[in-house]
Amino acid sequence: MNITFRQLKVFEAVVRHLSFTQAAQELHLSQPAVSMQIKQFEEAAGLPLFEQVGKKIFLTHAGKEMHHYCRNIAFELNEAQEVLEQLKGGHRGHLDISVATTANYFATRLLAAFARKFPDITFSLDVTNRATLLSQLEQNEKDIVIMGRPPPEMNLETHVFMENPLVVIAPPNHPLANNKSLDLADLANELFVVREPASGTRIAMQRFFAERGIEFKTGMEMTSNEAIKQSVEAGLGLGIVSVHTLELELETRRLIILDVNQFPILRHWYLVHRHTKRLLPVAEAFREFVMENADKFITNLEL
Ligand code: PGA
DSSP states (O other), rough: OOOOOHHHHHHHHHHHHHOOHHHHHHHHHOOHHHHHHHHHHHHHTTTTOOEEEEEEEEOHHHHHHHHHHHHHHHHHHHHHHHHHHHHSSSSSSEEEEEEGGGGHHHHHHHHHHHHHHHHTTTEEEEEEHHHHHHHHHHHHHOOOOEESSSSGGEEEHHHHHHHEEEEEETTTTTTTTSSSSGGGEEEEEEEOEEETTHHHHHHHHHHHHTTTTTTOOOEEEEEEOHHHHHHHHHHHEEEEEEEEGGHHHHHHHHSEEBBBBBBBBEEEEEEEETTTTTOOHHHHHHHHHHHHHHHHHSOOOOO
């Protein structure tokens, strides 16, 4: 198949926008030039890659297959370019990081410290839940990901760098607040405000109770730790969150940690990327920095 990188780039942009006009704008080309590149690309492929329905264009089955390979090629080219740039200039370049919602409580501090050490590196930080992180790893979209318990079946390279204890939180005036060594059974009548089903914290909490054959009552569901903490403070129920989200509330005594047997649920934080991915030097530097310095930037409590 005789295709050019230019055609590949044009094809990738048209797929992303599903529009010849928008792809043309992005690439600073005329619309006919984009149509011509796609026509030649389809001729080289020997099959139509797009179909038009009304005013909209869609990928054909062949187009979808082609897109899968093109994205990987475009990604590798980008990577090659960045590696070469960095060989020329030491620690400079761009780092594309994605972190679990809960990890954001310390990720920005880590990034700030890293940025002070390597001022020529720029970053994008995506804060999202576990399900999205897994899809980003699958699609090879990020340089490095910070998350809890990577799934073993996904062929990932993982480095554990910190414990992540999950605790039960309550408002200070809760009837169980002053009890010592509560049993799990003591929580049976309590309502829990929980994270969304795709959250790592939620999955860990469900697994913990299921393994012990205990049902727990869930009330409202929320997509952020901040919302959970505020709801618990307002008396909507108990919550289970990472201690890394609690620094401020514990200091100001707006929330307390209940003393429950078998708690904390012990999770860990991992730096993760696809096993087959060659880490860019900036990503490599970030990984080393986190492995060596994480404990200086993450407050862990004596539990
Ligand atoms: P979450 O992830 O923010 O999606 O709950 C945290 C974790 O995996 O422990």
